[in-house]
Amino acid sequence: MKVLNCEQSKELEKKAVDAGMSYLELMENAGAAAVRFMRKKFSLTNKKVVILCGKGNNGGDGFVAGRLLSEYGAQVSVVLVDGYPVTEIAKTMFSRLSDTAVRIVHYADNAGTVHLLVSGADFILDAIYGTGFHGSAAENLLPLFHSVRHSSATVIAVDMPSGANCETGAVEGECIKADYTVTFSTLKNGHMIRPAQEYCGEIAVAPIGIRSDLINSQEHSLEVTEQADVRSYFTPRNQESNKGDYGRLLCLCGSDGMAGAAVMSAKAAVRCGAGLVNVALPRSIYPIVASQVIEPIYTLLDYDHRGNLQNDSLTALFYALSSASACLIGCGLGQSKQATELVLELISKSQVPLIVDADGINILAENINILKTVQVPVILTPHPGEMARLLQTSAKDVQAHRLAYARDFAKEHNVILVLKGAGTIIAEPNGMAHLNMTGNAGMAKGGSGDVLAGMLASFAAQGMDPVKAAVGAVYLHGAAGDRCAKEFSKTAMLPTDILDMLPGLFLEIEQ
Ligand SMILES: NC(=O)C1=CN([C@@H]2O[C@H](COP(=O)(O)OP(=O)(O)OC[C@H]3O[C@@H](n4cnc5c(N)ncnc54)[C@H](O)[C@@H]3O)[C@@H](O)[C@H]2O)[C@@H](O)CC1
């Protein structure tokens, strides 16, 4: 599903105007769309509706809604929160209120009255700020925001909850917490990115008369993954095929004390259809891993008494790499000197897509320039803490700028960056980003990331385009996690339960 940023949204409106619509018509349709949404959901006759209007075009939509709601029998008060409108179209819409029963109140002169109206309202329509808002809400409005927060009215935000940045999803000060947000033509960044997303409530995308061919052809740089997208990434397995047709995945995963990561990533890779999985691991953990997952083959790594990898192990590892179609590095690998050397060797020598997770990322963070020399697709799957290490900042800072940081990193280092966490972002080097909405807090447990890495690497090994492999794996991993939460609860579900939900998901995809 397409998501537009503010500039793209303005571009789309301009195209509609070039194609014959007027801005006034767009505003009339926007206000009418908000009212249509309300009428569909609620009975409005004699209901008290307070419409908070800013001085920009978002306020203009509010004036339109006020006029129409009044025609439909609601008792409407329009509050001018910041004085009279300043744009020509909003001024026109304001003037059209003069022959109606709508009561107009200036917040600056009648704050007490406005607080009473808000606290007694059945519905509050928030048309203070829309896509034109940046920074934090004006200080003098904070008591009003406070009243709205404490009112029992149903709050409907027009286009965007006021106080949220539509472009970045940031909420820097007070913000209206809406029960519903009615937006126009397409979703915008702020509806999908936290923390703004949390203020939107249920989001409805309403048409405002812009032709669908203009919407479809509008350039965009963010997409929310849908099941239909993911389904299209898979082709049915050919009846005549054999294991050689489904790729060979080499996994350099696991170390003393972290055998489970190797088990989970390898199991996930096998579950997701790879023809052959080869796990390279220290001989010391082989019995544990192989007893838990028997489908892979194993390349055993032997170390001499000084802890250096023996030559024949290195030869075996590079032989495995030469026949692999993708290589997963890092789950439970540790950050020993030997692991570091191996990771850097594999990254610099690989001729096939590389998936770098967990300790592989930590090692990369110390040697980031190696990415300049890599010619193959590289997919990094950091959680916010690992991303913070890559960027030498804090996880909190990463979380506050998820989309921007993921995008910038992917561009700068020419990698596919999978920034995990609620609302995982997959950023491509060309600026395109994909947002994932599946998954839940029950997945916030050690091991979930190993499962994801194995899934992603499995798809890449089978020849799926690396971006699709990342987008598809993230979506299915979250969808499987959602099924686990339903069946086992968020508290009790295990990362390995995610693996058990994959067959059901693939059955649906294969239909
Ligand atoms: N452009 C169009 O053709 C359409 C626009 N529409 C509406 O227009 C909105 C965008 O309108 P605008 O671009 O006029 O912007 P907004 O109405 O969203 O807000 C801009 C106003 O808020 C003020 N403002 C911004 N940040 C502020 C801050 N931190 N503190 C105090 N004041 C601040 C600005 O000075 C400006 O007056 C959309 O969200 C949508 O609701 C709709 O009518 C559909 C058609």
Ligand SMILES: [K+]
């Ligand atoms: K608004």
